[in-house]
Amino acid sequence: MTVHYLSENNSILNHFVAQLRDVGVQGDRMRFRQNLHRIGEVMAYEISKNLHYAPAAVTTPLGVKETAFIADEVVVCSILRAGLALHEGLLSFFDGAENGFVSAYRHHPNNDDYFEIVAEYMAVPNLTGKTLILADPMLATGFSAEAVYKKLAEKFTPAQVHLAVVIAAPEGVAYLQEHLPDSVHLWVASLDSHLNEKKYIVPGLGDAGDLAYGVKL
Numbered sequence: 001m002t003v004h005y006l007s008e009n010n011s012i013l014n015h016f017v018a019q020l021r022d023v024g025v026q027g028d029r030m031r032f033r034q035n036l037h038r039i040g041e042v043m044a045y046e047i048s049k050n051l052h053y054a055p056a057a058v059t060t061p062l063g064v065k066e067t068a069f070i071a072d073e074v075v076v077c078s079i080l081r082a083g084l085a086l087h088e089g090l091l092s093f094f095d096g097a098e099n100g101f102v103s104a105y106r107h108h109p110n111n112d113d114y115f116e117i118v119a120e121y122m123a124v125p126n127l128t129g130k131t132l133i134l135a136d137p138m139l140a141t142g143f144s145a146e147a148v149y150k151k152l153a154e155k156f157t158p159a160q161v162h163l164a165v166v167i168a169a170p171e172g173v174a175y176l177q178e179h180l181p182d183s184v185h186l187w188v189a190s191l192d193s194h195l196n197e198k199k200y201i202v203p204g205l206g207d208a209g210d211l212a213y214g215v216k217l
């Protein structure tokens with residue numbers, strides 16, 4: 001797996017991530033979703049630098065300009081719920097992309113800290129031969145991303161896979177390095193310190209799904 005750390009260079013991306021984290025701003029759910037959307041746009045731009053291009057001509061009122069257009073067939077696929085707002089941002093740049101949605105949540109069967117990932121709902125187009133961009137703001141243990149990747153890989157063979165996450169824990173990055181193929185690209189807006197005993201990212205931002213859409217039962 002190739003990891004791209006987007007905060008290695010200072011950019012306005014860091015402002016959007018900082019607002020997601022800030023307890024004084026988080027109460028504004030619309031701004032939280034809007035910042036995920038804006039980060040999705042920035043990530044789309046960064047990922048676009050790794051896609052394949054083919055030459056094509058554009059006719060202007062004054063002549064013809066040879067340029068290069070994305071040749072890959074892009075599919076944006078979000079991991080529900082928290083991936084949705086990021087998905088919309090990616091889609092606003094990859095506006096011709098196909099779309100997929102897969103669910104993943106932490107199930108605590110014993111009402112303690114132990115959990116299993118349940119990935120059951122999957123609504124996706126054919127991914128074989130296409131460029132799959134998986135969107136999920138949080139990479140904590142890496143179990144959700146792994147479960148979703150494997151569920152999709154059972155049925156399809158994408159030509160390229162890009163996993164776009166906003167905040168990652170080192171433990172999750174290391175886990176995916178071991179469990180996903182070398183060909184996968186991981187895009188990280190910010191790398192944090194560690195996971196706490198509940199496997200939440202520290203300092204992180206809290207629960208991204210709840211902050212975007214409200215607390216679930």
Ligand SMILES: O=P(O)(O)OC[C@H]1O[C@H](OP(=O)(O)OP(=O)(O)O)[C@H](O)[C@@H]1O
Binds near residue numbers: 117137199
């Ligand atoms: O790396 P992991 O340890 O698997 O944790 C990361 C997962 O946790 C969050 O989803 P969550 O389970 O909170 O679901 P939600 O989006 O419905 O809130 C997040 O959006 C990831 O999918």
Ligand SMILES: O=c1cc[nH]c(=O)[nH]1
Binds near residue numbers: 138202205206208209
């Ligand atoms: O820190 C974390 C870990 C999992 N899911 C979240 O939303 N946040």
Ligand SMILES: [Mg+2]
Binds near residue numbers: 082209210
């Ligand atoms: Mg959640």
